[in-house]
Amino acid sequence: MECALNGRQLGPSLLKLFDTFLVDCDGVLWIQDSAVKGAEAAIRTLRSHNKRVLFVSNNCGKTVEQFQEKFRTLLHLEDVPSRDIINSAVSTAIYLKNKMDLEKERVFVIAQDAFTKTLDSYGIKSFGPGFAEPKAFVDWTTFEVDPSVKYVIVSYDPFFNHTKLTEAYLYLTENNAELLSPDVDQFFSVSSTRKIPGSFCVQAAVSSVLGEDRTPKIMGKPDKFMFDLIQQEHGEMDRERTVMIGDNYKTDMGFGFNCGVSTALVLTGNTKEGDVEGLGRRPDFVLGSIGDIAAE
Numbered sequence: 001m002e003c004a005l006n007g008r009q010l011g012p013s014l015l016k017l018f019d020t021f022l023v024d025c026d027g028v029l030w031i032q033d034s035a036v037k038g039a040e041a042a043i044r045t046l047r048s049h050n051k052r053v054l055f056v057s058n059n060c061g062k063t064v065e066q067f068q069e070k071f072r073t074l075l076h077l078e079d080v081p082s083r084d085i086i087n088s089a090v091s092t093a094i095y096l097k098n099k100m101d102l103e104k105e106r107v108f109v110i111a112q113d114a115f116t117k118t119l120d121s122y123g124i125k126s127f128g129p130g131f132a133e134p135k136a137f138v139d140w141t142t143f144e145v146d147p148s149v150k151y152v153i154v155s156y157d158p159f160f161n162h163t164k165l166t167e168a169y170l171y172l173t174e175n176n177a178e179l180l181s182p183d184v185d186q187f188f189s190v191s192s193t194r195k196i197p198g199s200f201c202v203q204a205a206v207s208s209v210l211g212e213d214r215t216p217k218i219m220g221k222p223d224k225f226m227f228d229l230i231q232q233e234h235g236e237m238d239r240e241r242t243v244m245i246g247d248n249y250k251t252d253m254g255f256g257f258n259c260g261v262s263t264a265l266v267l268t269g270n271t272k273e274g275d276v277e278g279l280g281r282r283p284d285f286v287l288g289s290i291g292d293i294a295a296e
Contacts, residue, residue: 011294022244031191034074035074038294042290055086094122100150102123109152116129150178152177153182181220183218189247253281265283265285
């Protein structure tokens, strides 16, 4: 592993080593509504060297259009094509479109509103996001389990409660619905110094009532499914000339490890410099930030 402290020297060397850059967004290019210093310059540098840049995110709480708006407002990049933005909501939608009966089947979604908007754009009928009235005092024996619900999606949901947990449980057990998880992110960065529990805690709650034999199919990083999908959409990648850049060791670096591409960890999001020594398998590169790519 290269030394994190030499990030500004290492960054430009990536331009010589790789042709395809898979770049995470949250914690790498921006944190909430603030751009990471040097992120715009890094993307422009990659483009000026004719590198293929694909944005690969586990953030399923935004539509592709909302990602494009963040590129415009935070990084002043007006021309990021929608097909170059692959988040876990898109990968989930493509998986469902290729598998489910779009006319007869529906999806119960524990996630944010943007997720159902993405599913809608693929012709997938879904419901679930938003506030759910607590039903702690309602007789669940009167609840009608809709037989058309054949899939349950579990991700980050700020309105998650016992009502949604019970409803998901009934679809999963009485309909034998398939359980899908767009991401397994344990934490989200909300500032440069603070992170909060992410999707994994919601998934853990659902998994805890199902038993060990019912594990979700992972639609995003670190699962190889997303990499295979990217290659279907963008063509085969030379793995020796491809690098995954991210801030989350478990999901971003794990994605690179699982897919056989090089890895570059940045220290602007979930993983900090003090965490590096305690990592198991080391990333190929550690950079202070993605801005190091544009360092002179």
